[in-house]
Amino acid sequence: MDIVHMFELAIAMVLAIIVLHYLAHRVGLPPPVALIAGGAALAFVPGVPTVTIDPELVLVLFLPPLLMDSAWTIALGQLRRHKIGIASLAIGAVLFTTIVVAIVTHLLFPSWPWAACAALGAIVAPPDAVSARAVLERVKLPRRLRILLEGESLLNDATGLVLFRFAVAAGLAGGGFSAVDASGRFLLLAVGGALVGIVVGTVWVKLVRRLGDEYLMIAATSLLSWIAYLLAESAHVSGVIATVTTGLIASWHAHTVLPASTRMRGSSFWEVMVFLIEAAIFMLIGLSLRGVIERAGGFGAVIETMGVPSLVLLAVLILARFVWMFGSDLLIGACARLGVTSHTPLGARATSVLGWAGIRGVVTLALALSVPEGFPGRDFILVMAFVVILGTVLLQATTLERVIRWAKLAEAPVDKARVTxxxxxxxxxxxxxxxxxxxxxxxxxxxxxxxxxxxxxxxxxxxxxxxxRPEHYSPIFHAHFDVILEAIATAREELIRLHRSGEIDDETLYELERDLDLEELSAISAKA
Missing domain, CATH: 1.20.5 (Single alpha-helices involved in coiled-coils or other helix-helix interfaces)
Structure with a gap:
């Protein structure tokens, strides 16, 4: 496929993203479901070429900006407060799930070496940051659960990537898999990645304000995630940890080093870019389904030889997360009763929601596609990755909102020292x-x-x-800003009339329109 046809396919994909997002909102489906289904349907349209994804390119192109976006918007104070719970999810849950899936895989396929079983476990273990964000945007969760899920999605990819690479290296070398060695390697990569992130973030803080021009500031900030990731990977440490660390540092200082206009324009640019990246990921997942099925011998062969083991492992994967969640919560409750910790358990309903939110996506796909040719069980690993992605997105993403409503979770009381x-x-x-x-x-x-x-x-x-007395003045304030918004709307109509009749030129139109836009945004923000 030449470069022109690739460009045409990219344009078609963007148009499909717009249509599928619109349809998803109209019928009340999570956008990832519609995008994966649309991509899969598009993949099997006659004449559409088979899409082959370079897994390294997927990770480098898509993962850093999404990690940066999550790190930029996460509540740092809450992140520190819940660091133990986040570490339990991002490290403990991934390790536990990897081990459970590896054991069950070895029971299903006794001829597989343990390294291949561990590789499959590491591929499917980490829930996906993109999938979690896409679902959490549609639902309301208590602050503690939201910060746990956001913190988990920030850091669990690093755990999965390290375990996967260690298992693949052991499998190719014909050796066994050692969880102890993998844990030590993870610690080394995490510390190295954090150091790279600190350096990149600090350099950005020192240099960005000297650029002067806000467009240069936005461009430099947009490249920050890729710079941190690529530098860390070239130094053979964790690019994920480096990107997250850089994002946390940049977010902390953005309020003082970036002018207001830069923050506003940069936020708008970044939100659109992240929207397209997230949507493109789910479309690519669907588009690549055709190539995976063809390599595995077609639908018939997949269902006949891999259907039952795939469903068994999907059930084991979901169950393992619940076992870890409830086990951790019971342990926290026991420690709290003994006075060992001040943390309070989540409770059965909140733990159920947390367990049901383990949706997989782009990292699982990229890792599966990067399994080398000739690696034991490679065809099944590819099929299993798709079963896990489709199963968790179609089953869990579509029902998570109902699970949250069933749980009737109440927001924890706000600390009395907190300023409203x-x-x-x-x-x-x-x-x-x-x-x-x-x-x-x-x-x-x-x-x-x-x-x-x-x-x-x-x-x-x-x-x-x-x-x-906010309860007394709130209706008055709402009515006040409703009048302001109505006045802005009439002023905008008059501005357009003056321009269309030729009484003012284009330059005057743009200047006065910008003033009205800022006034409108200010009124909407104040009313909210």
Whole structure:
């Protein structure tokens, strides 16, 4: 397939993404389900070439920006607070699932070496960051569960990648698989990746503000994830950990090193890019199904020789996550009763939701496709990877929202020392008023900005009153900003009329439209 046809296929895929996302929202399906199904259907259309995915390219192209996006938006304070729970999921659950799947695989295929069984376990063990994000955007979870799932998806890929590479190396060398050696290797790669991430993040903080131009800042920040990942991989340490560490550092300092306009424009650009990347991943999963089935001998051969073992391992995979979740929660409860820890258990309903959220995706696919030719059980590993992805997406992603509603999870009480949003706004308004009062008078003590001073006094008074009685003022504020939004809409209509009638030129249109857009966004944010 030449480069022009590849470009045409890419355009067709983007158009399909738009249509499938629209249909998914219309019928209430999770977008990953519609995208995988659409990609699979497109793959079998006559004339469409077989899509062959380079697994290394998939990991390098798609994984770093998605990890960076998750690290950029995650609540760092909550991440530190729940570090033990996140480590239990990102490391403990992946290790446990790998071991369980490896044991069951060896029972199903006694002729397989243990290294091949461990490789399959490492491929299917880590839940996918992309799949989790795509589902969590549609549901409301208590803060603790959301941070556990987001933290798990940030770090579990590193565990799975290390275990997989160690198992493949052992399998090709004809040796056995050692969990102890893999754990030591993981620690080394994780520490090395964190060091690379610290260096890259620190350099970005020092240099980005010196660029001056906001477009250069956005471009430099957009490349940050790939720079961290590629540097770490070239140093033979964890690119995943390096990217996450860089993202956490950049996110922490972005509020001080990036101007407001850069943050706004950069966020819009980044959100669209991440949307297309996530959607493209699920489309590629569906498109690559045809090649996998052809290599395995067709649908008939797959169902006859691999159907039952694949379903057994899928059930074992889901069950292993539940066993780890409930076992960990019971252990936390026992330690809390003995006074060993201050952590409280999640409870059966929350643990069930956490167990059901183990959806697999791009990492599982990329690792399966990267299994070398001649590796024991390679055909079954490829088929099993698709069974796991399709099974967890179709079964768990489509029902997770109902499971959450069934669980009736309540948000944990907020720490009493926590400052509410309205209280923070009141504190900001008081500081603003002090600044305006200082600058409102000239050197001789004459008031030179009376209207500005009056405006900020009224603002501080209103916000202070709202912070004390939000339930009383909330309807008034909503009505207030509804009027503002309606006034903006009429002003926009008049602006368009003036332009269409030739009374103002294009430059005036764009300048005044930008002002209205900023005013509208401010009103929408304040109303929310």
């Amino acid at each position: 949003m309205s209280q923070a706004e009141a504190a900001m308004a008081r500081v603003q008023l002090v600044t305006v009062e200082r600058c409102a008078y000239d050197g001789d003590g004459n008031l030179i900005h009376p209207k500005l001073l009056d405006r900020y006094r009224r603002k501080a008074s209103m916000i202070g009153d709202y912070a004390e």
